[in-house]
Amino acid sequence: MPADRIPIARFSAITRISQRALRYYDRLEILVPEARDPFTGYRYYTSSQMELGVKIKAICSLGFSLEDLKTYLQAEACGDWDTVDSLMEGRLSAVRLEMLRLKRIEALLKEERTELIGMALTEPAVKDVPALRVICRKETGILSPTIEKLIGELCSFVDLPASKRNQLKVIGPVIAIYHEDCAKGNENDRERGDEHVSVEAEAISDWSEKEVSIEVALPIAGKVEGEGSGIEVKSLPAARMLSMIHKGSYPTLHKSYQSVFKYMAGAGLEVAGPIRELYLSDPCKTAEEELLTEIQIPYRKER
Incomplete structure (x- = not known):
């Protein structure tokens, strides 16, 4: 040889x-x-x-994915150092998020009594959300009644004879997508500490009292026929999100937003697109205090 x-x-x-x-x-x-x-x-x-x-x-x-590994090697081979630097910065942000998460877990484990379910519900986590094919409808209006109205219209569309004939099925929870810019405010406001609600959380809690741009989507499988009346079919893009599960009534969601925005501020992150809420429980069958809602926030390093 x-x-x-x-x-x-x-x-x-x-x-x-x-x-x-x-x-x-x-x-x-x-x-x-x-x-x-x-x-x-x-x-x-x-x-x-x-x-x-x-x-x-x-x-x-260093924890790079195979896709990032290929991109890194290709970029390095052709001297694309901007891409190499971008990959390194992205990985560094993910590591810092993980360090914050582990510090929170360490603090919880040091408590005499740790409720593991509570920890799972209150701990933000990085989540790669796949692309989703959905039917959706967008409207500007007061938060709760507008969401209820849009859900009703989408469900009525799914129940149409043509939809049943085409075996159109809902395959996931209702998703509300907020197109408002909730990330306004200055840096000092976001660093006030535990005794103050963050600017972003205050903005979201104010949504219940003013007209905002809301899109409601239902993940689907099957053929869609007869789009109209503002209902469209599209694919929600895949994205890396900061995810958090909220347990409790919808009016108390701002408390979880407060936690997740504080977490982002500590990691030097900012909102990078529309925020999603996934309603994991049926409010008609679940007590208010037991309702589960997943908050998904696309993020990037602060500029």
């Missing part, structure tokens, strides 16, 4: 990448072996590939 022909087992030991991962990287064309035996199919690497293997191991150890 030539000296510069390294079998996969030895290359795995040198780079500390498992053989299974090396085979996977080969399929994804992230790290392709220099040669392959035409009879046995054995993979062989060269000494010149060791540096790339070690680099891949180091990047993965």
